Amino acid sequence: MRMIKLRYTAAATALACTATLVASQSATAQSAHRPTPAPAPAWQKVGDGITSGISGLAVVPGSRAGRTDLLVARDNKDPGENRLALIRLRPGDRPQVRPLAWRGSRIPVDLEALDAVPGRPGEYVALASDGAGYHLRLDTGAGVARVLGTFTVPGASDDDNYEGFALSAQGHRLVAVWADRGEDSRPGTLHAARLDLTRRAFSAPVSATFRAPYPAENVRHVSDLKISASGALKVSAASDHGDDGPFDSALYDAGTVSVDGRGTVRLSVRKAPKPLGRYAGHKIEALACLPHSRHGVLGTDDENAGGALSAVVGGPC
Numbered sequence: 001m002r003m004i005k006l007r008y009t010a011a012a013t014a015l016a017c018t019a020t021l022v023a024s025q026s027a028t029a030q031s032a033h034r035p036t037p038a039p040a041p042a043w044q045k046v047g048d049g050i051t052s053g054i055s056g057l058a059v060v061p062g063s064r065a066g067r068t069d070l071l072v073a074r075d076n077k078d079p080g081e082n083r084l085a086l087i088r089l090r091p092g093d094r095p096q097v098r099p100l101a102w103r104g105s106r107i108p109v110d111l112e113a114l115d116a117v118p119g120r121p122g123e124y125v126a127l128a129s130d131g132a133g134y135h136l137r138l139d140t141g142a143g144v145a146r147v148l149g150t151f152t153v154p155g156a157s158d159d160d161n162y163e164g165f166a167l168s169a170q171g172h173r174l175v176a177v178w179a180d181r182g183e184d185s186r187p188g189t190l191h192a193a194r195l196d197l198t199r200r201a202f203s204a205p206v207s208a209t210f211r212a213p214y215p216a217e218n219v220r221h222v223s224d225l226k227i228s229a230s231g232a233l234k235v236s237a238a239s240d241h242g243d244d245g246p247f248d249s250a251l252y253d254a255g256t257v258s259v260d261g262r263g264t265v266r267l268s269v270r271k272a273p274k275p276l277g278r279y280a281g282h283k284i285e286a287l288a289c290l291p292h293s294r295h296g297v298l299g300t301d302d303e304n305a306g307g308a309l310s311a312v313v314g315g316p317c
Contacts, residue, residue, distance in 0.1 A: 056114025
């Protein structure tokens with residue numbers, strides 16, 4: 001276990017060193033309405049232009065000491081545009097971005113979320129904005145993501161716009177949480193259910209609304225979400241004034257998700273979410289945690305300005 005912790009500490013160091021990224025932010029808040037601003041983290045660019053943003057993020061297991069690989073989703077929509085990529089990070093080097101080929105289904109449109117499948121190394125689930133889900137296996141040697149199967153989240157409608165999906169192993173059960181982003185006066189809506197990936201079937205979902213106290217204008221209340229090891233729901237919110245910005249983001253502890261011994265899923269969302277940090281100038285759309293550490297990774301889709309990564313202590317973890 002000590003060697004595993006050292007490996008992912010080195011992974012966080014790799015991310016920090018690529019552009020002296022700051023892994024020292026541990027923002028707290030006095031209240032949900034007056035959050036203490038987080039020290040501005042440094043960001044490492046991982047691509048220029050509107051097709052290089054990051055809309056989903058997961059850590060690839062088995063990263064070697066001093067190196068970490070990230071799988072990223074991109075919300076591109078047109079033929080020939082990249083949907084998934086690997087980003088390799090090493091201390092002192094610029095990030096190496098490797099686009100992946102998509103195999104096994106029609107090319108998806110507007111991938112907005114991504115998470116690793118607990119207990120199944122190399123497997124992931126990606127979610128598109130219309131609620132279409134893709135169970136994937138990553139073949140890093142071949143540079144390919146292969147679709148093992150597809151599904152649609154329960155209750156998806158044309159009025160929804162999904163921007164978050166996360167998985168958590170609780171006991172012997174796999175729990176999924178996904179979210180319609182909401183917009184301005186319309187809050188985001190979080191849904192949770194057990195997921196049987198073999199049949200790609202969900203239990204009856206439970207739902208709750210979420211409203212981010214900040215940003216205040218042109219806000220997407222849920223731009224991504226992750227589930228911590230304790231079952232805490234970490235949610236990012238972002239403002240988007242158009243392809244040239246300005247952008248603004250915040251991170252919250254939004255509540256918890258759990259499943260009891262009878263398999264009942266419980267979703268609890270805070271009326272006053274706990275602020276974890278504000279991030280001016282960027283549109284955070286992707287969250288990830290480095291296993292066995294308190295380091296988190298934030299990914300942005302800054303539209304015409306491309307994508308960026310930053311390491312933080314705590315945050316989504």
